[in-house]
Amino acid sequence: DSHKPLTVWFRAIWWVTGQKNGASALGLKRILGLGSYRTAWTWLHKLRRAMVRPARDNLSGVVEVDETFIGGEKPGKRGRGSAGKVLVGIAVEDKGDEGIGRIRLGILTDASGGSLTTFVQDRVVRGSTIRTDEWGGYNKLVSVSYNHVKVRKNELKLAHLVASLLKRWLLGTHQGAVSHEHLAYYLDEYTFRFNRRTSTHRGKLFM
DSSP states (O other): OOSSOHHHHHHHHHHHHHOTTOOOHHHHHHHHTOSOHHHHHHHHHHHHHHTSOTTOOOBOSEEEEEEEEESOOOSSOOGGGOTTSEEEEEEEEEOGGGOEEEEEEEEESOSSHHHHHHHHHHHBOTTOEEEEOSOGGGGGGGGGTOEEEEOOGGGOHHHHHHHHHHHHHHHHHHTTOOOGGGHHHHHHHHHHHHHTTTOSOGGGGGO
16 A cells, blocks of 8 residues: 555665665665655564564574563663563574574563463474573473573573674664664564574575
């Protein structure tokens, strides 16, 4: 139902996927000559939703799982109960000598066993080995057909690296101006970009 020609949409898609570090609404507005910032912002969110294939394959093998908080500094308690921030789950394939494989991100309602188990089940093939810290919220994983390996918090190097890169991307590309309401779309975009980071041809991102 777009009032714009499809050729303009394809230009937008090509530009968005061609930006290695992400795209901003202001940049899209300028490159396409759109009439308003709001229009460019709406287009970007439509494209972010399209970046997620409904039937995309789940992670498998050895998968490191952790959580991180997204949001600015707020007063109150710290840790898994931090107030005023959004808790985001991180799942990362450990490919051994090959390094980091694919990732999956998702917003968590809390760090309870039910929330964390559902996060894993929705993103990781059963029978895989899940590596987490010693937080009790992960104890149910064995009962739902996963191999569960516990390590110390500081040993979750892959998940911590992805969390750091995600926060740097949000601050750099979007100046941290990401509302909680739309955070899921930005997580989808980051996942899309991260999982295609080794592509040698930018055109593959367009497909």
